Amino acid sequence: MADGGPPREARRMTHTDTTRTHTTNAPGTVLVLGGTGKTGRRVVARLRELGVEARVASRSGDTPFDWSAPATWQPALDGADAVYIVGPEESPSPTPAFVEQAVASGVRKLVLLSARGADVPGYFADAVGAQHRESEAAVRSSGVAWTILRPGWFAQNFSEGVFLDGVRAGELALPTSDGTAAFIDAEDIAAVAVAALTEDGHDGEVYELSGRRALGIADVLDEIAKATGVRAAYVPVEPSAYRAELVAQGISEEEAAVWTEALEPIRTSREAPLKDGVRRALGRAPRDFSDFVRDAAAKGAWA
Template sequence: MTQTDATAAKTSAQGPVLVTGGTGKTGRRVVARLRELGVETRAASRSGETRFDWADRTTWQAALDGAAAVYIVPLDTSPSPTTAFIEQAVASGVRRLVLLSARGVDVRGYFGPGHEVSGPHGEGERAVRASGVAWTILRPGWFAQNFSEGVFLDGVREGELALPTGDGKAAFIDADDIADVAVAALTEDGHAGQEYGLSGPRALGIADVLDEIAKETGKRAAYVSVDTAAFRAGLVAQGFTDEEASLWADALIPITTSREAPVLDGVRRALGREPRDFADFVRDAAARGVWG
């Protein structure tokens, strides 16, 4: 029996894996990897094959019935429904929880002066720790994929990326690495009670990021450093609500302050290898033609 067969057999004996946010950046990657391993997997979202809506608790039980493990992609809203969901999951027989949290949520002021550690991610972390079942917490920093399938994509394509990040830097994490760690925690022993801080192997400023993309594609986008008010206004003009625009602006503070720059060891501890370099992400994204 191969390692893949053993993983599938072990998980199947326990029950399927439920992946919330199953169509999102990390969720769809987790679903794909679990299915490649032969693990029965439920891809759950409001419009996915397994219906799941954080705002509609009547959808939770059908998604949870018989599940052995859950990958939790929580809402970044307060009050958070994560605690109630975890209680229902454990009552339904789930024995393993892997929570997608965020880098810095346990550091007061990480996302600016108003950031408290008791926010929605903090609530979720406390809930999994108190669940009484095996749990693993993932704390990734900024995703590399924000430049290829996220809020920064249009700016890169249009040749100008305006952000209020100054000369700050971040060790951007590849979402593929996040998914690999999540799948290991969902299917393998040895990850219970672990908190994995996840980053890439080196810190880059926004101008450095655009240089990396230009080297691979031959198309250079300019980085324009703007103030926070202008950035928020630009998001609102794109259709974001005032609240959403403020959340994005606050989320950028750890880049502006370079709090996202230190390299973390979570990928190496979880997988026994180094995280993917940003250049590897750029090469793969360029091959798919995401930047035109």
């Protein structure tokens, strides 16, 4: 606790979802880093549905926050009881310094968005893997309650992320061969994050998160086409050709290499095995990819 003062009183409430009724122990204020991003904005929405004050922090959010500008950290932390951490993919990571400052400011709970394979040597490019390991180590040694989330590739990359333009253009060229991945719905990630932030029983847990089925890129595009009529062809390319195309589009050699290596776990199907984190955290199965497609289509993702 900051300055040795009394802890802020946690509010108790009962929350009912489709699978169970449970008592939560919600913090007064949750600082949500990356609060306008894929998982962050969904975390904010769910917290507010529960009546929990969610502080949206990002470079473009209500609360200015920039990982590269430490002067923005303390104003964002003031009065926060818990933090949802989405760190930058760089090494050395600024997350350890932020965690130290958060604990000194009185934060009592940390929920870290890490990544599938963070504990597996060689799963990521060196800098990305090191960032996740450094961030996880900082949270584990923080001295306050913590939970780590390790999701695989997001389903939302096809509806609001890096694959969307290819889907809309009718051709998605990726160096993923016939590999598969159990794409996770960001709604599930947010649901687990909010459970960890507001409920008892999640402290010290590492939740490996995957979707319900493993799909290849062609399978994904087929599901989107069946639901929406928007048809896109999957064009498998070699990693070297993909990297060269990114550079030709103006991306740096270093960033192009990182992006290409990030897709390697799909190409080799290391993202395919199903994980039980959603069920352990929420008491239900993950949302199916078809659920994601239906909801994204209803919101006009591919219109």
